[in-house]
Amino acid sequence: MFPMLILLLAAFAGSALAGRNFNQDFDITWGEGRGKILDDGKLLTLSLDKASGSGFRSKNQYMFGKVDMQIKLVAGGVSMCRFAVDGTPIRQFKNHESKGIPYPENQPMWIFSSLWDAEDWATRGGLVKTDWTQAPFTASYKHFNALACTSPSGSCSNNSSANSWFSQSLDNLGMERIKWVQKNYMIYNYCTDSKRFPNGFPPECSII
Template sequence: MPGTLQESVSVWKDDMQLKLVPGNSAGTVTAYYLSSKGSTWDEIDFEFLGNLSGDPYILHTNVFSQGKGNREQQFYLWFDPTADFHTYSILWNPQRIIFSVDGTPIREFKNLESMGVPFPKNQAMRIYSSLWNADDWATRGGLVKTDWSQAPFTASYRNFNANACVWSNGVSSCGTNSSPSTSRTNSWLSEELDSTSQEKLQWVRKNYMIYNYCTDAKRFPQGFPPECKLS
C-alpha cells in the first residue's frame, strides 16, 4: 500500500494508527516514513520487520541526512502490533526528532550540528507508506524468506493526523510573521521531552531496545559517530 501526501513539509508532527500484517509475516516490511528526493535526500523511518508467526515484530528506526543513514535503532514492542491498532508518531522540529509509540517516546535524535552531525532540516519531505518484500534482509538477516502461500499480506492504517509547515515557492507556512494563534497551534515547533517522557524513553531503551548503532563496535572500527558520545 504505497502512498504519499501531495505537499512537501519542512517540519512535522504526526500520528498514524497501524495494525500490522498478522500470522507469518516473515520477509515483509511495513514502512511509514518521511523522505525528500535526490541523491542527498533526508529521511525519517519507521519500518516494521515481519517475522514467523508467534515471534515478535522488530521496529526498525533510522534517520538519514544528506543521503547518509547508518543510524539504526531497533526495538521489540511491548504488545502484539497485529492484534489491534496502535499509534506511531514522528515529531520533527529544528531541535530534535522524536519517535513515539502510543505516546511513549522510544527514540530521540537531537540536532547536534555544532558537533558536525548532519541533521535533516533544509529539505522538504513527504510522508510515505508501503508494504513490501524485503526477504533478503528483513527476517533474521534474510535467512527466513517470504512464504507467498500466506499472501495477500495486509497492513491497515487509520486516523492519520498531522501538523506541518508547508513549503510553497521557497517560503514556509510557519514563518516568523505567524499570528499568535498560529504560534500556539505550532507549539510543537519547540517541543521537547519533559522529565516524565525522559523516564519513559529510558524504560524503553532498557527493556526493549535490541540494536543500537552506537554500541556496534564492529561496524565502526575507526570510532563511533560523534552523537554517540551523548547517547
C-alpha cells in the same frame, strides 16, 4: 514469524492540516497495484507478496510539526515503526549541527511509508525467514492528521498557537519511556552494527 519492515519516515515549513484523507494527501508510489486507497480516502492499505512490496508518499513536504496516523501492522509480523508508537516516544534525535552532525533544520522532507521484505538484514542477518505461504501480507493506515508546516509556504512561526509543538521537549518521564521501549522492544540498533559500519559508527552514536 514474518520478517518484514514497515517504514514510516517523517521530518516535518506554514499551515496546519487536519481531517483530510489519503486521496488528498498521499500518492501510491510503487507496488503495481499492491497499494490501495479505499473507502473514499479514509483507508490506505499496503501489501507484500513474494514478487514485490508497496509504498506511498505525501503530496506535501514538511519541515516541522506533529503527524498522527493509525497503523494496523501485518498480523503476526515482526515490524519496526519510527519514531513514536501510540504516543510513546521511541527515539529522540537532537540538533547537534555545532558538532558536525547533519540535522534537517532547513530541508523539508516527504512522509514515506513502505512495506517490503527485509529478511536479509532485519532478522539477525537472515536467520528468520519469511513464510510466504501466508502471503499476501497487508498493513492498513487510517486517521491521518497533520499539525505541521508545509513547504514551500514561508517560515514556521514558533509564536503561533497552532505551532504549540515548536517548543515542546521530552521531560524526564519521556526519556525514561524511551529507555524502557528500547530495552524491551528494540531488535536492531545501527549504532552497534559493526558489520554495516566497519570503519566507525556515525558521529551521533557517540552522543548521549
